Amino acid sequence: MAFPKQPHDIESGRRALAPYNFVPLPERVVTLAMKDLPDQGIYGKDHDGKNLLSGYLDCELTTASPLYVRAGITPQYFQLGKDTKDQSDFFYVRDASEPVIPGSSLRGMLRNLVEIASFSKVSSVSDKRPVYRAVGDITSHGENYRKTLMRDEGEKHYTPLMHGGYMVRTATNDWAIRPAKNIGGTTFARIRIDERLFDQLRKVKNCQTAFEIFIETGPYDYVEVKGGFLHTKIARVLRADPSPAKGLRSATLARSGWIFSKKTEAVIYEPDQNVKPLDLDDDQIDAYREQLSKEAKKLLGEKGVLVDGHPVFYVLDEKGKVFFFGHCRMLRLPYPRSPFECVPESLRRDEELDMAEAIFGYSKRFENGQTHAYAGRVSISDATLVPDQKDLWFAPNKTVIPKILSGPKPTTFQHYLVQTRPNKFQIGRTRDGRPKYEIRLFDYASRSPDETVIRGHKLYWHKNRVALRDIQETQQIKSDGDSQHTQMQPVRPGVKFCFKVRFENLSETELGALLWVLQIGSDERYRLKLGMGKPLGMGAVRVNAKLHVIDREGRYAKLFGSDKWHEGASEDETKSRDAIAAFQRFVLGELNEKVARQLEELERIKALLHMLSWPGPDPALTRYMEIERPDPTAKRGKRNEYDGRPVLPTTAQFFEQTISASAPKTAPAKVASTPVQRMPLQEDEIRGVVEKFGLGPNQSYGFIKREGSDKFVFVHKSQLSGGLKTLQAGQPVIFKMGKGMKPVAIGYEDKKDKKVSEEEAQDVRLETQGSPQTPAPRPQGKQISQPTPPPMAPVGFSGTKEKIWVTIVKLMSGNKVQVKTDQGEEAACTNLPGYPASQVGQRFRANVTYEKGKPVKAVFKGWN
Template sequence: MNPKHISKVPDARKAIAPYNFVELPEKVVEVSPESLLKENRYCENRYTGRIECTLTTESPLYIRCGLTKEEFECGAESKDLPDFFYTNPLKKSTKPVIPGSSLRGMIRSLVEIVSFSKIDKVSDAQKFFFRAVAAEKDDPLKDEYIMHLGKQGKNVKAGYLQKQGDKWFIRPAKTIDNYPFVWIKEKTVIKSKFSGYIAIENISDDKPQYKPQYFINISFEDIQTNNGRKFAQKISSNSQTYDYNGVLLTSGNMLEGAIVLPDEVKRKNHCLIREPDPDLALIPVDDNAIQDYKNSLTPFQKQEPPFDSKMGVIKHGRAIFYCEPQPGEPVKLFGQSPNFRIPYYPKGNPKTASAIDFIPPNLRKFSIIDIADAIFGFVKQEKQPKEVEQSFAGRVFITNAQCQANNNDIWLESHPIIPKILTNPKPTTFQHYLVQPDTINATKKYLKHYASEPIKDTVIRGHKLYWHKGSNPEIKHPNPDEASDTQLTQLKPIKPGVNFEFTIHFENLSSVELGALMWVIDIAQDNKYRLSLGMGKPLGMGAVKVTHELYLSQRKDRYTKLFDDSSWYIPETVEKSSKYKDDFEEYILSQLTQGGIYEKVRKFTQIPRIQMLLAMLTWEENPSSDYLEQTRYMEIERKKAPCIGNDPNEYKERRVLPTPLKVIKEILPSEELTLTEGQVVEGTVIKIDRQQVPDGKKTKLKTTITYEIQGSDCPSKEEVNKQEVSLTIGDMVKVKIERCQGTSVRKVKRVE
């Protein structure tokens, strides 16, 4: 069994976020390749038809349009083009379109969750790095960082990159009093009137903006010891002025990874490195380490100058800091400063960590075909043996959704808006993205991270979803004039209450496959839930409701004649989805229980994974202030109350994100429902069985009605003898509880 996330995070250790996770499945419910039908025929016992859908926006919705040829050729950036997606340029202000591909992606991602499909849409290209400079004693990364760089960075050396062919090497620098490099104070550089230097004090004002700088052909001398470190007391931009020659590398001042600029300048020391030492041999740099570094560059490391947008610090002749490897081994750890970021190495694995390392192998086998694959199709990334399907065409086709309004009163505002700034997801926030087991009680020092042992110690939390934030979320940037233009974008969202119509066509689906599709579509029309679509989900944008009508095609009748009066003959029936949903739920439960999983679960919606999904889809039109507070982003410099903890940096203590089931109970507290015998409650008909049973020498009709009752952990049944029952699946009726034990309502009777 996969490691499970902590069941109750102590209040003092609890984090908040606009997102949460639906836990990983314990197993993948597979589909046998033999069950995949040929695509050139319609089959008996399969279902073909359409689902006519009306989508209603419940919060502002935005899907960006791509660049036109002209816009692309003139170098326009999509972030500066606010148009909603459209297909007819002449009607883009009155007839926006929701692309079918967006609808398909939304539906498929949910089908993957509810059908226990594999987790294979994860790239291992992004590798995870960290640093723990001046980390507190209880920081879980402190010891890991010291193990590689040594106390006070004693393992860190300095040198110069050299490229020979397609290989990279480091030539060590000459030492300074047996030290690989020395420091110099900011005030010393300023006092020397160093040519071209931009002082750190300019980090956040309107003077020339401070950034890391790199100066060659400088000279320095007068080396003194201060608190165990060597400092030069003199420096000049003229290489002939002082005894030592080399380069000056200035501090990043904690800029790397910062969301906001620090109010107070905390770093005031820079580094000096002597020239290369020709008497020392070149040390090779590991090819994989170079590639991992390039794939994981931060925006800070892409600044030009002093870095390269694609290579970072990797440049021929460039000074660099590194950890000296064992003899005969290549350099794997390097960076632009002595306190550089280093890779996470998962316990027992010499390669840099990525998210895929923390997904159990049985959940990410590319060879597996799952229910989502069978419905939506697949193409295997790698060449498969002849006996294995390389690809399979999907059997679900979704049209674009067309706006039904006849005027332009569909926009949130008449002009484009500038939304709050959203940064890229940061999976390196391991206290949120990785399972933290009960055994550590969310204690900071013992948190699991990407250097922990994968699968045994921890796994990824699962599917990431965002909380809804009501029909009128705060999405506009409060002070766009104070933000960098590179971080801002423009949107033209559609307001709540606008209707779109689209059609889902399907062919040759089994009852289980159709049930999986209808399970998701039915949730979308339940008033308790909403789906999420488009951009701005962390801000609460994109909540949508989808109502629908299911039509099944009568394929045999379809070919008995061609016309029906003056139109095509298309025989079809309107159907309820309950039967197919039941078949789907029963199938999934049977597959899981056969594997020894959820053996005590009697209802599909009792599976914790499904409960987590429903929690994340829960809809509140006007959420409380506490709800919104519990679903906001934490901040590095929180400047207003309430604040998580006593430090403005709400991330500092590495608080742990609870499960969505714990969060939903706090943001939407509900009264416990007490069930007792004799109580009258509402029940939803979920199954009707009619059979003839012996009655003396004759037989009699016996009807068993199965109900779903809120608060009951098992189905409730009523037996009716010798009477016809005029009920259909999905009906809601009042029933009286006749037998009940705890939260298990066993027997009920309808109240006429």
Template sequence: MKGKIVKEKGKLVIKEIGSSKSYPILGIKGITDNLIGKECEFELKGLFVKEITLEGKVYTKEGIQPVKQSKSEKQKVKINTSYKKPKNKSYKESLESPPETSKAPYNFVPLNKEVVLLDKIADIPVEVFNGKEENLADYKGFSTYHSSLNTGYIEIEIEALTPIYIRDGLDEEEVKEGKESKDKSEFFNINGVPKIPGSSLRGMIRTLVEIVSFGKFKNFEDKRLYFRAVGDKTSFGKYYRELLDGKVNGEQKYEIFAGLLKKEGRRQYSIYRFKNKKFYRVKVKWTGDKSFKIKDKELKIFNYYNISFDPKSAKSGKNSYSQKHPIVENIVFTQNSKFKPAYLVASGKLGKQKRTQWILDKEKSGDIDRLSLENIEEYQSDTDRKSINVLERKEYPVFYLKEKNRNRIKAFGHTRYFRVPYEKKISEHIPEKLKDDERPDFAEAIFGKEGKWAGRVYFEDAVLISGGESLGEKIPRILAAPKPTAFQHYLEQKGVHGKERNHWDTNVLIRGYKLYWHKDINKNPQYWLASKEEKEKKNVITKINPLNTGAKFKGKIRFENLTDEELGALLFVLDLPENHYHKIGMAKPLGLGSIKITPKLYLIDTQKRYESLFEDDNWNLGIKEVDIDEFKSKFENFIKIKSKMEHPSSLWEHERLKELKAILNWENTKQEDWLEKTDYQELKEFRDRKILGKSTDYGKP
């Protein structure tokens, strides 16, 4: 039977071609949203899909297998593929076997499928804050204590299980002197007393509340990320190279041009297009990482030079990405009436591969293309660009992609293979219901929402009460962590095989909340310290002065008018299961910042507090220590019902929270190879785009 994978009422089904019938896809591995719209063959078992054959793979409940091929078909695949046979692995395995897994000092808690939202803030319906109800005066709101709600404080004792470090801020004089925060190594302190800032505790606890309460996912910068994948050997590299030829999914969507970019006013730029769409190259001899020679003339990268060249001397060349650009033999660095005037555009070295630079014919076409404000802002937001910012020059020759038949520039750059923004923004990888703005989740209700309502919880600084010996000024290993551009970590990669990868232009979801593994660096104190070679990199190293393992702090979290469930949410993430701990501060990827929090709950009887001044010869404060388990249970039961868990013994048994629990579990540090399993991957591993498994693939919940 033949059909097409579609989504009906939020569920994946196969719609039979030539019929109105649809068949549910239940439990078949590897069938995800990125396959929607694909035609396939399928077999039924009763009314349900038993097997799906799609693009050379067979999908079943047991897993994914390649379609059995005849000898002639195998030869055909071998001829048509562009992949090279990898060492120590058969060709067939390289295409069809699951990708190798990666390692990282972090992992992710998946996004929640269900969102738990609330109807009230204190006694005020949400509609009041959304402007749909006028009589705010009808409610007590935040201006008074509610006898039916909880007011009091949580006393927390914090013990450092590893060295801990939170950087002190620059004072006014240091700012005037032009000092950078990375050069100030002192631990955060007030008048010499080390403290953990309330703001740091607040951020850590809010994230955990969002996770365990099945809240919304809104704490992200919504933008288009930039990328460049010239030599990438996965499907992503193919996507990039086709895009720089103007193609998206095989369709010619853009045209590639070159021209002279000129700054013509504040945030106003125009590109004077060159007539010749043929881009030439010239061979160079590198004399250093930032310099090269052409005919004994020393030149610098990230510059352009006026030259003359002879187009007739150009010979057809083919670079490693099958993009043909003639290589010019005759160029001079003076005007020559027999030659054509041109620009030599010098980009970076790109390892040992690059042996040429670009030549652009200066002749103008008469067309002028203007950068939009979006072009400018997106280019400026690309903080990962290590080369030249052409917008800081008065003029510069550039290459650019322009949408066909439309006056819209997609992207531009200083070299033929420049960094380009993805088509999709980060928000397009997050389900709409996780971005709902009408009703609050637990985190918004408790911590407040800017411009709508204030928070009802207040974090004091936690003060050092014992231990806390300084380790002295140290230089940690350079933190060169993969960023969201590392899509093989940050995006779901379910069902991919061989060299296939989901990236930011694929219809998949983000992995979720990023948290760092615990590491018992007390057993290996040198693990987190910079090597001799790293210490010589003065421009990227930083200095820190951590407090040693065993430091103890005490602080308070004050709250007003919280429901039992809201208070339970705070206590649930503060009072973790046995041997499960929090992380805070700097250098978490290197193992610093593991802390044990012990909470005590004190409620204030606000009515009793103001009935009399004294009680048994003491001030009548109306404060009483209360057991926390009752509130935790009320929160758990509320979330278990709302998240549609089936017969759970504990909220921690939910599949999502098992992933969180694994990351928080200190017992995992006892694995013999744990520091290796949770270290940063080597550059070669990163280039191979190895996929990061689930947290439970590495550690126990």
């Protein structure tokens, strides 16, 4: 069946940013027959009668950005009670000053890419159900959350579905919840916050937020909420005292922590000793422990509510069993499905064999309880330093404390799950006649695979020219109790390592899978990813490999022909090309692909190549979003970028709308030291980056952030030059300054808190950064014309202009494409190489032939 697909038309206001994206799921798995696997240690032929291949790949790995793989914790560190994060050494074998990349890390990198390229199963996905809370969420996700905790009685009347109780240890040392007494239809009441009273209360033993209290309550009935727009059923505390008194009953005040504008706390009635405790299973206890945040541990203690006698709130399922529990009324709830359960069953069948398993090995457990294992036929050595290299380390003093990588996790379902309706849509009008919109998203409670599936394989974007400031923590670090920061000793870009990939008894197709991945790794336009710190741009590596195939008959015929063992291995470029071609034919054939001639033409593989593209997009477009992002147009100057749960676009949409799609990204060997080419400044000119544009009723103004300054400059579209009609956020520009509007004149409430210049930008033009191989970000939507295009061919010109830059604008039949020169002239182009596959937006050099001033044909001449 066809699975839900992420759309390519997410509106600009609904698009999220992230340092990662996804290679989409395959429509189907390409499988192999287990009976065709060769016996271990026997060298023969494959099922087609061809000789199985053995040999090795000599590989040289060059770091293109800082790289770090952590060393294992030493016995000395362990005895001192140190955590792994406190061990900063790069992995090593004998000498900590000689970094080594473990073969296991290289194996994981290669296997992951082989899984994607060979359309193997999707199996390395968490089977734990995420836990969530959605208080105040206005999307469909928040609506579903509230339905679990509140029963809709109709006409905007709601009854809480949570209950109060107490944690207890059973005779078997398991956890259970003893329900509180049900008084008047509820087990808890609400009390108005009174700090003078609360300060007199006695703490419950071993509980940080629970206090003994004596109360009198009113009836359990509906009260008005939000000015009468809603009605919620509650019991109110009418009288309270720290000591017993006539007319008061015993209860427990359960404080849930400070929240702005909170007016009440919950009071849970005393335990009901006549009711049997409700059992909790180990999975529920494990899920509770895993969802405990650092804030919750600070409030409740390290164990949370897992303390005998601790007050809790809980929700029951339809069978009357505990669904989940927590310390407050609006508790976190587990989703009914895990990410693994959102992988279509046809893509994760354990009884089937895929190519990654056939090459790297597997251990399977079948439904009948039987197990079956098969050893991999590939072994990968550690990568050791190429000799005679100096200044290996990235930081002057070796050790770096990196920024905390606390970005979105799988609970951020709007990123990790396919959202087929990411844009808001109108559902009616408000009471005052304004349009009313709704955002309907799918989460782990949605039906899978009917409504949604996981996005696919998660990969991180590359970030070229990573500087120490991009990695190093700049905030002041508290030495006591800091459990989040770690230490590392990354090596610098340009460090070379060498390693071997040995293979035995691989078919030509299987060897081709390995070589296809390594071919991408050696291409100037791509880099692979390895090690820690990927969201910060670390771990980009280039791998060059040479194939050596062993001639077994020749080897044994000359085994003792000299004073050394005769290996019978020889470098074989022809075999490499043949194996890659065989692999591609096999996969395309199994997929019943009728149009594509190479893997690179498939949408899924295009997404993979997008993610591996070097030097990668503008880092400003591949950052984590922020809860408090500086924004001169927002109230208080900050904006929560997570509001409305924006959705992560596909790699294709990202490339098309934010950078020049699939432009060749060749780079010199010394990547880290390559300077960015910039347009020279004229007198009084200033550089900056567009922060926002298209504001106001006429979408006619915006702001530029000055380079090297935290001030924003006002700009109106009337000040754009060079034929510009508009600007886009993130565009680099050059401008001059002139007298302009005061900050208060553009809608700011507090002048002293807004770092907005009292001048405005004049004569604004785009700045193209980098060479044609590394184009500046392309604006979203319509292409902005450049201010000074190169001259067109003279009128009546006949002849050939050699090696000029062209861009593919249309794919044609055969090996032809329609291209456009930088002057806007179009012609059909031939002689393109078969690899990589042609794509709209690709740029290269071509010889363009003119007749009487008009281009008649073009011939491909290279990527640079």
